[in-house]
Structure formats: C-alpha cells, structure tokens
Amino acid sequence: MNRKYIKYTAFGILGAIGISVSSCKKSFLELQPQGEFLESNYYSNPAEALTAVVAAYDPLVTETGGIDNTYSDPLGPLNSASDDTFAGGGSSSDVPQWQAINNYTMTPALGPQGGFWGINFQGVNRADVLLAKLPQVPGLSADLLKRYTAEGQFLRAHYYFDLVRLFKNVPLILTPLQTADVYKQPQATPEAVYAQIEKDLTDAINGLPTTVSATENGRVTKGAAIALLGKVYLYEKKWTQAASTLAQVNGTPGGTSGYGYHLQANFGAIFDPTNKFNSESIFELVHSGAQSYTWNNWDQFKSNIYVQMVGPRNYKGPIYYGGGYGFCPITPQLVTAMKGDPRYGYTIANIDSLTKATGGSYDQSYQGSGYYIQKYAPLLKNIVTTGLTDLNWPNDYIEIRLADTYLMEAEALVNGGGDAARALALLSAVRARVKLAPVAATLANIYNERRLELATEGHRWFDLVRTGQAPTVLAFKGFKAGVNEILPIPLTETLNGTQIKQNPGY
Known part of the structure; x- marks a missing residue:
C-alpha cells in the first residue's frame, strides 16, 4: 500500500508524491516543519487546508534541497550563467553546480538543474494535491x-513557468501521482505547458484579492497574477496580449496604478529589508531572519542565505561584509556598463577600492574582480541577534517589481507595433526615477535599461536567451548556441525506465 505522508521533502518527479505542511509563524511564509501526517487523515478542516496552502508556497523560498540536496537558491546559478557575475567562491570547485553553469560545462550529472527541477516539481505536486483536496x-x-x-x-503556473523556461521539455502533471505512475510521465510540448500556465493564471485572477493584510504579506494578489500572465505572454511573443495585460498593473507611467503600485522615489530603498512590501513590489518572496537557524536546520532555511553567499570573503573594514563566502563577484562587463549610472552604487560594491582606501582587507574570490553585489550585501544594519549570522539574513527577494513590468510592457509595445508614445513614457519613467534623461524607446534601449535597472536580480540570463542575444553576449563564458538556451534534464530523471528524454546537446 502506498502511504503518502505530508512532510518536508525535496524531490524530483521520481519522489514528488509527498507534500509538506508547515505552520504559520510571525508572518504567512515564515515556516517551521511540524512533523508528519498521513495525507489520508489530513484536509479535515479549514485550518489544515490553510496549512496545506502554506506548504504549496514553501518551495518558492526553499534554498536547500532539490534532487541532490545541495544549496539551491536560484539567484546563484542564474547570475552565474549571465554576464552580470561569475560563480566565484573560494575556488574552481566551490559549489561545482554554479561553476558548471558559469562555464557552460554542464552535464546531466553536473549543474544546478537538480535543484531547479526538484524544487519546482515539488511545488507542482503540492499545488496538484491542494487543488484536488x-x-x-x-x-x-x-x-x-x-x-x-x-x-x-x-503557484502551479509559477512553478511550471520556471520549469518550461529552464528545461523546455518537461512532464505536464495536473493531478497527484501514485508511485506506480511516476515512471510513466512523458514530456509535454512546450506549447501545451504554456497553454496550461495561461489557463491557471487566467482562472486564478478571478479568485485572488486585490490586496492582502500585513499579516498575509507574501500571499499572491490579483495584481501579481496579472503581472505574471503578462510576463508569460511576453515569453511567448504574444506582444499584444502581453502589452494589454501588463498595462493593467502598470497604469499611468510614473503614477499610481489601480492596484496601488508606484515606483519608489529612492532606487536603493527597494532592496532595504526595513522596506519590505513597498509600493514597487508586485510579487515578493519572504525571508525571515528571526528563526535562529543553525547548521542543524539544513533543508529548512527560510532566511536569505544568498546574502551570506555574495559577501566578500573575510572582509575587514568600515562597512560590514564580514563572513561572506565570495560568490557571484561582478563581471568587468557589468562594471563597465554601469559606470556613470546613478544605480551603480546601489548595485555594485567596489570592495577592492574600499579596502585600499581604508586600510581594510578581504580575500579575493575565484574569478574575482574586486566588485561584489550590493543589492543583497550582508550589511551590519541587517544583522539579527538570533542563531548564526550566516544563516539568518532577513532580506526578501522581489521577484516581480513595477520597473520590471514597465519595461516588459514597453518591449511588448515596440515589438507589436503598439502605442509608441506609451512605450516611451514607460521607459522614461524608469529613467526619471534615477534622474536620467529620456532616450528613444527602441528595443536596444529597452534591453539596456533592463540590464541596468535589474542587474543581479536573476532576470538577465532569461532576457539574453529569450531575445536571442545569449550566443554573442555569453560567448566569453563558453555558451553554445542551440544547446545552452536550456539546461540538461537531471541524470536521475532519465534512469530506471522513465519516459523522460534528455535535452539535445547533453
């Protein structure tokens, strides 16, 4: 007999029949594991239903796990794959999954795909069980x-959007699986996956609230679902639908939209942990620094470990970056692109110059340039007093924010031959916020603005791939056209008689 348990797990398709349930603590997504329950005995009252909803959100902020149970924060490999950062760390073998995507030496057995695949399919399964129950x-x-x-x-749409963008060829599973059925799942066409994503988001929009209370921050709203649907249309090159959908959340460029969104006056304030769920935040992933994590809590972390990862190694100086692990140092390409831009100081920390000027010191990262990520830097003012500092950073990750949706709508308008004046107004509003003069609303200018505005936020690699720029821009890292636009399917998912076929070139 197959006994399905509700518990903390991190599986791929081959183990995605358990789901996790965790209690609410302090805010909606600050989670703690609460033991195991037989699924057959669960969903017996509304409180348990809410706990299962929380569990379906949980993979969004899972930083450890996946098929290989490694450190799996998505920003690390996504930034490493782009021309924003190198993988970095202490050596060429430090977090080899990130090194492999940085150098485009991925194989089915080596790379970050285990985390991406396992965590997102865990999310799909939890959403499927939730919807069925x-x-x-x-x-x-x-x-x-x-x-x-x-x-x-x-949530199911969100997890599948990540999966189809990263792997293209994935199984489309819309009901809970029994163990005997796990090995029988074929890959769907990308078109079928995108159609399901559109359907889920369109259906979801009608059932979501426009706003949530402070105690529910982190739960999805109607505006977030509309924004994600517009982004999905953009990736499908459905320009007219993308522009009209994104316009709903954007409203009048530079003003306050009907959903209450408006650009923050201070660009740097967007990323401040004391300014969570600000007016520019459309969909924000919650991280708590108040749960006293130690290394004994592996596979439970809901703090932002990536903050610790990107700090300079053994830094000693006037601004706290101490104890960082030196990952994702900034590339010379991004430094050159951002020189003179008002967003530079909020995006890039020149640790080399800082230590030379102040008599401080640090250990250079592998492939280090002396420049490090500032948006998620481990700053003294953000330290919490419980648990290990390394493991309890409170910085949230705003996955979709208003400047992003402005630029996506502008891009869709230009590509689709839409309202040129509105495209210019959207682009100009993003630039005006940092006191930059308008430039023509061309695709080249919009792409460049996305790079400068969203640098190190995990969007650059996807942007380069979907716009066809990756083979040229990422040639210096070894990117191979026709292969590296998607990741390899994890080796474990193609063994033991499964129906899953490896992606071309791997």
Whole structure:
C-alpha cells in the first residue's frame, strides 16, 4: 500500500508524491516543519487546508534541497550563467553546480538543474494535491475555497513557468501521482505547458484579492497574477496580449496604478529589508531572519542565505561584509556598463577600492574582480541577534517589481507595433526615477535599461536567451548556441525506465 505522508521533502518527479505542511509563524511564509501526517487523515478542516496552502508556497523560498540536496537558491546559478557575475567562491570547485553553469560545462550529472527541477516539481505536486483536496474539506467556506484554489493555480503556473523556461521539455502533471505512475510521465510540448500556465493564471485572477493584510504579506494578489500572465505572454511573443495585460498593473507611467503600485522615489530603498512590501513590489518572496537557524536546520532555511553567499570573503573594514563566502563577484562587463549610472552604487560594491582606501582587507574570490553585489550585501544594519549570522539574513527577494513590468510592457509595445508614445513614457519613467534623461524607446534601449535597472536580480540570463542575444553576449563564458538556451534534464530523471528524454546537446 502506498502511504503518502505530508512532510518536508525535496524531490524530483521520481519522489514528488509527498507534500509538506508547515505552520504559520510571525508572518504567512515564515515556516517551521511540524512533523508528519498521513495525507489520508489530513484536509479535515479549514485550518489544515490553510496549512496545506502554506506548504504549496514553501518551495518558492526553499534554498536547500532539490534532487541532490545541495544549496539551491536560484539567484546563484542564474547570475552565474549571465554576464552580470561569475560563480566565484573560494575556488574552481566551490559549489561545482554554479561553476558548471558559469562555464557552460554542464552535464546531466553536473549543474544546478537538480535543484531547479526538484524544487519546482515539488511545488507542482503540492499545488496538484491542494487543488484536488480543497473541494472535499469540511467546513471550508465558498470564499476561502475560491481564494485557496486561486492560490494553488497561481503557484502551479509559477512553478511550471520556471520549469518550461529552464528545461523546455518537461512532464505536464495536473493531478497527484501514485508511485506506480511516476515512471510513466512523458514530456509535454512546450506549447501545451504554456497553454496550461495561461489557463491557471487566467482562472486564478478571478479568485485572488486585490490586496492582502500585513499579516498575509507574501500571499499572491490579483495584481501579481496579472503581472505574471503578462510576463508569460511576453515569453511567448504574444506582444499584444502581453502589452494589454501588463498595462493593467502598470497604469499611468510614473503614477499610481489601480492596484496601488508606484515606483519608489529612492532606487536603493527597494532592496532595504526595513522596506519590505513597498509600493514597487508586485510579487515578493519572504525571508525571515528571526528563526535562529543553525547548521542543524539544513533543508529548512527560510532566511536569505544568498546574502551570506555574495559577501566578500573575510572582509575587514568600515562597512560590514564580514563572513561572506565570495560568490557571484561582478563581471568587468557589468562594471563597465554601469559606470556613470546613478544605480551603480546601489548595485555594485567596489570592495577592492574600499579596502585600499581604508586600510581594510578581504580575500579575493575565484574569478574575482574586486566588485561584489550590493543589492543583497550582508550589511551590519541587517544583522539579527538570533542563531548564526550566516544563516539568518532577513532580506526578501522581489521577484516581480513595477520597473520590471514597465519595461516588459514597453518591449511588448515596440515589438507589436503598439502605442509608441506609451512605450516611451514607460521607459522614461524608469529613467526619471534615477534622474536620467529620456532616450528613444527602441528595443536596444529597452534591453539596456533592463540590464541596468535589474542587474543581479536573476532576470538577465532569461532576457539574453529569450531575445536571442545569449550566443554573442555569453560567448566569453563558453555558451553554445542551440544547446545552452536550456539546461540538461537531471541524470536521475532519465534512469530506471522513465519516459523522460534528455535535452539535445547533453
């Protein structure tokens, strides 16, 4: 008999039949594992239904796990794959998964794909189970059923959007699987996956609230679902749908939209942990620094470990970056691109110059340039007093923010031959926020603005791939056209008689 447990797991397709349930603590997504429950005995009341909703969100902020149970924060490999940063670290063998994508030497057995695949399919499974079980929960009101269902639909769409962008050829699983069925799942066409993503998001929009209370921060809203749908259309090159959908969340460029979004006056304030869920935040992934994590909490971290990863190694000086691990040092290409831009100092920390000027010191990273990420830097003012400093950074990650959706809409308008004046207004609003003069709303200028505005936020690699620039821009890292636009399927997913076929070139 197959006994499915609700617990903390981190599996790929071959193990994605368990789901995790965790309690709410301090805010909606500050999670702690609460033991195991037989799934057959769960979903017996509305409180348990909410706990299952929380569990479906959990993979969004999972920083350890995946198929190989390694450190799996998505920003590390995505930045390493781009021309924003190198992988860095202490040596060429430090976090080899990141080194492999940095150098484009990935194989089915080596690379970050295990984390991406395992965590996102864990999310898919939890959303599938949630959606299957919710209609049967005794005492769940119609309003809560509608909202929880919409959240499950959004989350499944989100996980599949990551999967199809990263792997292209993935199984499309929309119901909970029994063990005997796991090995029978074929890969769907990308078109079928995108169609399901569109359907889930379109359905979700109708059931989501426009706003949430402070205690629910981190839960998805109607604006977030609309923004993600617009982004999906952009990736599909459905320019008219992308522009009209994104316009709903953007409103009048430079003003306050109907969903309450407006650009922050201070660019640097966007990333300040004391300014979470600010007016520019459309979809934000919550990280808590208040859970007293130690290394005994591996596979449970909901703090932002990436902050620790990108700090300079053994830094000693007037601004706290101490104890960092030296990952993702900035490339000379990004330094050159941002020189003279008002966003430079909020994006890049010149640790080499700082230590020379102040008599400080640090250990250079592998492939280090002396420049490090500032947006997620481990700053003294953000240290919490519980647990190990390394493991308890409170910095959130704003996955979708208003400047991003402005630039996506501008791009869709230009590509689709839409309202040129509006495209210019959207681009100009992003530049005006940092006191830069307008430039023509050409694709080249919009792409460049995305690079400067969103540097090190995990968007650059996707942008280069989807716009066809990756083979040229990433040639210095070894990018191979026709192969590296997607990742290899993890080796473990193609063994033991599964129906999954390896991606071309791997």
